Amino acid sequence: MLQQSLFIIMAALVLLTAGLVAFRPRPIESAMWLILNFFFTAGLYVLLGSHFVAVIQILVYAGAIMVLFVFVILLLNLDPKELGDETSLHWSSVVMFVGMLSFLLLILHVAGPQTLEPMEGLLPDSKFGSVEALAQKLLTDYVWGFELAGVILLLAIVGVGMLAYRKPKPKTPKFLDHQERPV
Amino acid sequence: MVETFLSNPDFIKWAFFAGKILLLFGLAFGVVAPVMIWVERRVAGLIQDRYGPNRVGPFGLLQSLADGIKLLLKEDLRPTEIRPVFYLLAPILSVIPAAMAFAVIPFGPPTTLGGLLPTPMRLQIAELNVGLVYVLAISSLSVYAIALAGWASNNKFSVLGSLRASAQMISYELAAGLAIVSVILLSGSVDLMAIAQSQTEMWNIFPGFLAFLVFLPAIFAETNRTPFDLPEAEAELVVGYHTEYSGIKFGLFFLAEYVNMATVSALCILFFFGGWEFLPWLSWEKIGVDLNTFWFIPTIWFFTKIAAFLFFFVWVRWTLPRFRYDQLMSIGWKTLIPIALLNILITTTYLVFEKAS
Amino acid sequence: MSAPIAYVLFLSFAVFCFGACGFLIRKNALSLLICLELMLSGVNMAFVGFSRLHQNEGGNVLYFLVITVAACESAIGLALILNFFRLKKSVRLDEARALEG
Amino acid sequence: MLNSNYLLVLFAFPFLATLIVSMVRGRGQAVTWVSIALALGYFIVVLLGLTVTELRYEATWFLPLGLKYGLYLDSYAYYLILLSSFLTLLALFYSRGVVEKKITAYHALFHALQATVVACLLCDDLVFFYVFWEAMLIPMYFIIGVWGGQRRLYATMKFFLYTFAGSLFMLLGLIAVYIYYYKATGVWTASFQTLMEYFQTNPMPVTVQSWIFLTFVLSFAIKVPLFPFHTWLPDAHVEAPTAGSVILAGILLKMGTYGLMRFAVPLFPEAAQAFAGPLCFLSVVGIILGALVAWQQTDIKKLIAYSSVSHLGFVTLGIFMMTETGWNGAYLQMINHGISTGALFLLVGFLYDQRHTRDISAYGGLAKILPMFTLILVVMTLSSVALPGTNGFVGEFLILLGSFQSNTASWIWVVLASVGVILGVIYMLHMIQKLCYGKPSKPEVETMTDLTWKEWVLYSPLVALVFFMGIYPIWFLGPIQEKTAGIFATIAPFLAK
């Protein structure tokens, strides 16, 4: 009971922050709300029993990815004018949003009432959500995916390096007029 | 009635929980920070062959209190061109992670408090089995405070300082993380308690010396301490990201720095120096200390070690000069990270052979 | 006992929709990337939820793979935005229509 | 005795050669010699298999869909591989010193072309076949597009898109066969041999056959090219570099007729029977149109290109009339055409390299200036017009003789096709007269030089083959006959009596 109510509170917070992310005009605000959103999401994960995932959510999303965003936002330090945050395509997105949600409800309805029953509890000695269990899975069944993820990361590193690298201007030796140029 | 209430196991549990929180946060915010400020200035005096604060209280011991009162009472200055919400948010954000990190730090072996508790309980606020990762996660958040502070101040020096700080922290976080990997490998767990307990036979400093060599500069950089205090380099950037801050807002930054220092010191000791164990090869059990009765001895020993480490921080600060920024980055990326990677290799090899033998 | 899977899915889907809406209506590239992260986060929620439902770590593993991709995507996306900014002195996406047919 | 490993070598060698050639670094002609040496090596490797009658290799590739890496070599495939390796060798040898632009890429592309062609010929699996069938276009696309003449881009696009579009229909057909077999047996397989065996005993309904047959025929007809799908050919030939033309005419066109003989007809004999009339009509139109249009050309290469249309009309006629003798002739004619038209393109290249024009009127009186060139040209012309004693005669004669006996379609088509024999002489002699006879029309012609040792090396094997195949064709026809007899044994029940 406690868990369920906690879940609902957390979910409401997640939804709230998500909406703020989507509709606050300035990117920095969006970013901050997103960080908060990630925290709540992490809380949700804890409630779902995936502790490690929750921590990783904070470590990677909040701690790494969003830092990058914030970093770039303040690096660019843009005027509101340049940001151009008047929104476009407003009506269509709203229509679609409503449409999608109703579809979701329909699908849930179709999938059957058992989806609305609470999930079964974990066994007392369940290792679910622990590092060991996850690592076991990751390094056996999903080892290729894991390796692939590594490769993707490497590619991203190289790619970002390539994108960010600017050739330093070649230093041209300057000679004073009275000096002789080396032959 | 009161007695029954007191002897209710639930109450004892809650009380124990509250006690842990009080102890740890009290120590961190009430003791470590003020004392460290005093120690820092006294040691500075010592090293620089001068007195340091000695007017307020004996040996100037109350100097920190006086400073605190001053900061609290100062006018709340607000520059005109700031970004208001974030300007206020930044100092708060700097303290929160610092405090949160403390939640998972164990400060003694599981104990019944001399029979007070029905079952042995951990001397740790939150019994998280992924504590190490949690600490990393939380400490990675402290960047936001600095970044936002600089940006919200709308001041060139601040922005530069915060950019420096962010880049520096991200870089060194990486090195620190990689260094810790070998610790995880050695201990076989990410639970901080388990890491500490795994060092009863031998401290990790010996097999993981290389990791320590990486970890040490990394924590200096993460706490923005000299020789890596580039973000607040007075000579270049006034004081960097908190140039525009004063009063209690500045105080919060100040506080957070010392709390962070305490956190990383604790971590360093947990990782490499056997936590609350007596000496590298001598656990308390070995020298015959009855931990059931004298459950507080490891805890005190642990805090002593932290104090020593904090002293080391101060010592370094007043001894070494600051790096240049490009040197800082190249040390981080080109020296520490490769060494850390190499170290992982070495450690795994070591473990494989050890397992085989 | 935990919340029903339908709740988790609903939440996941709602978050995803918020992200998608943001993606559609925002005009600057930074916000776009942020909304993208939100969408991915929504998807992740479903993974974790299902993982919990079946008490199988597979979903969590997928969560890992997704955040790997998310990290790569944001890093490269931001690098692109920086380059774009150098080029156009703006991050407005309607400036980026060189591929107009 | 060679075993299936030989197949692997046969299959892999050109791919490796492509790699090696593309990796050669060095100034000047180093890459050329490496490339020629590799081509020669491959030719020798192919020659080693002369005694082989049938070889098979099979390895699982993607079992759930029944796809196999299956190689299958019989005499139908073998002689085309032989021809391919031979012509590639000659084409590369010819290019020595002629091609100056991007030599490495040029040679690598030719080896790649060889590789895809050989792979296509060796494949037993329909999916593999389709893949290499399409892959063949790519090297050729670049060869024409990079080293071609003035309008090379137009020509190469036309070539590529046209043949590609046709192939897509075949893909539909392939999938249809594949699914049909699955529906019928519950097993996925794309192995041609398996499908063949199955459809012999359990033929598809004629309507189904017809649709699939038409998709196959469309693709192959474009490649051949059969009238009215031939318009890409003159453009491609005119713009292609000489060596490219040689390979295009000598090998790529043959893939279409090969496909008809190997896949389209044996798999769908009843449909082939049903459509024989219209297809023979198209072949005959091709023969006559090709000849008449060739006569009107002023561009030598275009003339030869249209002559190809005409010649291949004979081949398709022989195939669609569906008689054993006709098929033997058709197969032989494929090889003949490769040799004679290949040689003619080389000869035109020889002229072009000296004068940089392909306009007939820019020449004249070459017989006096270049007597040896004229000799070779005349010999190749004679082969092309099917003079008895040359290879061309054997092929055409067998085609016409065989087709005349056919019950599949009317003998009138053969009579009309034989008119093409007359027309063939008209345009070829027209070309000879304009090029070689009369007085040298331009002073530039007088300064041209006759064949050097290099050209002799190039042409003498071709000339020898022309006569050898014309006088002792049994050497080629023996194995082919057996193969054809095998095919006809299986499709005979479906043919008209």
Next chain:
Amino acid sequence: MEEQSHLQCIAALAVLLPLVGSALWFSLGKKFGEKFVSIGAVSFLALSFACIAYIFFTATLPLRINFFQWLPLGTSSVSFAFLFDPLSLALSMVVTGVGTLIHLYATGYMHGDAGFGRFFSYLNLFVFSMLMLTLSDSLPGLFLGWEGVGLCSYLLISFWFTDEANASAGKKAFIVNRVGDFGFLLAMFCIFKVFGALSIPEILQTVQAGNFSGDDLFWTRLACFGLVLGAAGKSAQIPLYVWLPDAMAGPTPVSALIHAATMVTAGVYLCCRMQPLFLLHLDVLNVIAYMGAITAFFAATIAIFQNDIKKVLAYSTISQLGYMFLAVGLGAPVAAYFHLITHAFFKALLFLGAGSVIHGLHHEQDMRHMGGLRTKMPITFWCMTIGVLAIAGVPPLSGFVSKDEILHNVWGNHDWTLVALAFTTAFMTAFYMGRLWIMTFFGKFRGHHEAHESPWTMTSVLVILAAASALAGILNWPHLWGGSETLGTYLSTVVQALIHHAEDPAHALQSSLTLAVVSSLVGLAGLTIAYFRYRNFSGEEFSSPAFRPFQNKYYIDELYDAIVVKNLRMFGKFLWKVVDGFVLDGVLNGSAALASRTSTYLRQLQTGLMQQYALWIWIGFLILLLGAWTGRS
């Protein structure tokens, strides 16, 4: 068996020597000079002749010599094999014999020509092909020779290729021949359809066994027509005779060997060879007879009006070939064959004589620029005289005997149209030959060059051929006149006569003598009229427009050009420009343009705004979702 292999060698030698020679002279001719080539070429041919003669005298006929399989034809096959029987041996004797003489002659005639080696190479190749033609035991083998001689004819006609006209003439010859070959091919197809074989002995055996269904007879009739077309093409009969006059562009020895003595008679040979087949279809034979007669007549009328000495001889050849076909058509193959042989001698003689004149006059061919050469070229004159008399049918020269036999058969056939045509032609033959003779050798010299007698290599050949022309009649001197009809007996195993003359020998003798007298009178009349007409020839004649059709060969060339060639060209152009260029490429480029047009509209969807694309993705997703939902069962 031993003898077989021994003969095999000799037969192979006979055929291969010229082939080897051909290759040798072509490649080495320039290097080793004329002497090497002339000695080599003549001796090779002589050796070949000797080989043939050896077989002729020693072998038991028919002799079949097999070499190796050539064309596999399913159940049967075609081999390289020689069939020595009277028919083929007789012709090969002529070919190699006359060929040797003409080679010898040519060494003189072609002296100093730049293409000396090449010429003899072609000539030797021709002999090889001709031997293949005569000796092959299968139709494709025969066809090999058939086309081979066509090729050599082409090469030799356009031998002096720097003149475009010569090249055109060669081309024309080849193409027209190909039309005939088309018939030949068709005939082979039909024959194979019926007999399932292409080996001549096999076919003939089956024919003689008889027993054909109506369907088979359709095919055999078609085959016969095909063969006739082929023969007409090769032997320059109406309607395919147009190439032969133009073929005179080649060097004169070529005209003598190929276009008079040997190649053009191949059609006759073919008809004789396949005679049993023709006997199944007498109507086809009738067609042949009429074709021959009409050709003979028309060619003669044209010959009268020609001024080029070689053209006269060319039309005369066509005319004489017409006689031969007439004989074949009437079912008198022996007569045809006999005329073939005598014609080979006297026409070769005439051509070589003309060649000698042309050579003497430095390549002047127009008779209007000749005259009075009797004294300047005495040997040539006398030899030519014999030739002229022989062709005109003056007894007892060979021409008389053979022509008389044909006329005899025509008479015996009781078809008066043919009789009239044959006799008129005989008269005209004598007339134009007399005209030629007189215009060339009598009267004043009207030329520009100093005439001289030809070298011994040429004159000696003339003398030999003159002797042969005079005496060849005895080869088949009729029984009635006390002869033995050697040739007839010799050939009797291979061909059969259809016309059986009256039973009563006395009556037969009487009628044959009457005929002989009439025919020789006709010949003499022609000569006499010609003498009076051209005795004082000044260089001008036939200015009347009425003669124009004759001078212009009835405008047949122009007609062909207008009807066939022009239209074919137009059609070709139409196919190229309209069908290929407009329709097919139009459809192709049109579809490409359509795609391009469509894409210009569709590309407007490509706004470049990423978010719009995302919107499309959404919409697509929605549709999929809708589909998934509605598609749920």
